[in-house]
Amino acid sequence: MKVFVLNMRGQPLMPCSPAKARHLLKANKAKVKRRTPFTIQLSIATGETKQDVILGVDSGSKHIGLSATTEKAEVFASEVELRQDISGLLADRLAFRRGRRHRKTRYRAPRFNNRVHSKHKGWLAPSIENRIQAHISRIDAVCRLLPVTKIVIETASFDIQKIKNPDVEGEGYQQGDQLGFWNVREYVLWRDGHVCQHCRGRSKDKILNVHHLQSRKTGGDAPNNLITLCETCHKALHAGKIKLKVKRGKSFKVETFMGIMRWTLLERVRQTHPHLPVENTFGYLTKHKRIALGLPKTHCADAFCIAGNLKAQRSGIYLYQKQTRKHNRQIHKCSILKGGVRKLNQSPYLVEGFRLFDKVKCLGQEGSVVGRRLRGYFKVRKLDGTVIGTDINCKLLTLVEKRTTYLTEIRKE
Secondary structure (H helix, E strand, O other), X not given: OOEEEEOOXXXXXXOEOHHHHHHHHHOOOEEEEEOOOOEEEEOOOOOOOOOOEEEEEEOOOOEEEEEEEOOOXXXXXXXXXXXXXXXXXXXXXXXXHHHHHHHHOOOOOOOHHHOHHHHOOOOOOHHHHHHHHHHHHHHHHHHHHOOEXXXXXXXXXXXXXXXXXXXXXXXXXXXXXXXXXXXXXXXXXXXXXXXXXXXXXXXXXOOEEEEEOOOHHHHOOOHHHEEEXXXXXXXHHHXXXXXXXXXXXXXXXXXXXXXXXXXHHHHHHHHHOOOOOEEEEXXXXXXXXXXXXXXXXXXXXXXXXXXXXXXXXXXXXXXXXXXXXXXXXXXXXXXXXXXXXXXXXXXXXXXXXXXXXXXXXXOOEEXXXXXXXXXXXXXXXXXXXXXXXXXXXXXXXXXXXXXXXXXXXXXXX
């Protein structure tokens, strides 16, 4: 991978080869600014000849693909894995708050004039807002490393009705599956023929319940997440006496995310970089370019096609980044110890000079600290889940980089 170069004022220049960077460092003409990706800052004034660098962004709900290319070569490529725990943490916090208020106050009048929708126009759900901010953060990070002259973002639009029923058209969009039913429960009971989907009526129990295949917190109240069970089977299922063989239908959560965030993301990037042209492209164009070049279906390859310099030489190396939590709040913890007491805290902030998710070197490999003990022993593993050691003494660890929000490692395609 190329070495990224900053001038004396910290502004990005065109990257150089590792050999040239080594000569500059030995001659004290530059200093190391960052280790991953390796970045140096010049201490002398030089010419600032720049090329046109186009940044392609493959936006997504779970992963982001980034590729910065010139006409001849790809100078930067990365794949970012986004957090998927926002909704779950907020649901845990909601449960704790409701429980606490219920214990402290018998009745609490609703405050309809204090809702977030009425105070903030254009409000988005926290899970969507986090993804948009992650996209902007990674685009800004590339613009700090390279003199980007243009940004191209792929925005995807999904016709969920068409995905469910390819023959739908015209008035069919206004006449969904639940047309004529009072609520979701009535529709699910009718769909299943008012028969328990586990025992098929063998229990002779006439009381029917609607059961969530996935928890309501993660799966929602969509009909494809609901199933009809008699009360006997429903109680036995929650008691762990029986297991269902039915799996929930296809979830369209990702498609919904992309449909909500597409235009907001494009507009916010334009506001953040008003001096750069920001364009959007579409998935069918990216797919055509990828097939024509014979590239594999990866996020980095899609971003390379989005950038548009199809004759550029691909680097073959990319940065894999994983987004992590900044705080481990007590209000999000649902683990209760024996006796009904929640832990006040876990290990302290620093243990023998190491923090959680610090990048360290041990046993000849690099990994991240994922577990620590007060006696000075750590668990270290790579971002792909490979465990380097589960009980490593702090004397065998060498700190490589302090933790950041995005854990980074270099991978080969």
